[in-house]
Amino acid sequence: MSIDLLEQLSATEVPAPPAELDREVHRRVNHSLLLLHLAELLFKALPYAMVHLAAGLLGLLSYSFTGGRRADGGDRPATPP
């Protein structure tokens, strides 16, 4: 009995996918990409830029007041992310 019941499942027609599916996928993918890029800008690129700008400024101030560069090279930018 249950086999007959379960086999009725295949008798149900599946409608065609909606015409706007591709467009919506494209829109949502682009939205996700935009969010990802914004997150990368906020949490990676901007902190990197601020840290290295601050290092440069500190180096400049240090050079202005002491007349010498830091011996450990700490005022030089590291490898970019």
Add this chain to the structure above:
Amino acid sequence: MDAILDVREQTDEELAAEAAREGSDGPAFVALVDRFRQRVWRICYRLLGNEHDANDAAQEVFVRLFLHRGRFDARSKYATWVHGVAVRTCLSLRRGRGRRQRHETTVADDRLEKPVAAPAEDAQRLDVLELLESLDEVDRAMVILKYAEGYSYEELAAIFEMTVSACKMRVSRAREKVNLRHKDTTE
């Protein structure tokens, strides 16, 4: 034109590797969406039972495929991986929406979408869907893919990451459970 021909000649796995290198939804990913649109849609519609939810789920599946395109490691076929993502997405959407709300939507949609269906057939089909609601989510998905879409046990095993014998056992137990529930409701 050459690019279009190239995309058509490539296997799913080659396209997936190409899509992983693309920065946005470029030609390879668009070709994959085109190839899998129908299959993903069928899985979503079968598991969620109405066009509105299936549409949401299918979009979500393709977005997940895009965002996780670098994670496909080619240990299985790309098609199996896509089907697995589709099933897991539908299961998580179903968990997110209450069973009661889901059932009401399904019944209402069926009435709206198929006004000319024979009442007896309609009632029996709803009966089956209602009986399937008593199953565990994974068992329900397996039974639907097996009986509604004709997937083999080997395909189910790959999609659900189980052994073939475990799949057979789960489907068999689910069938028994449906049988018992059906007896209880008809007696």
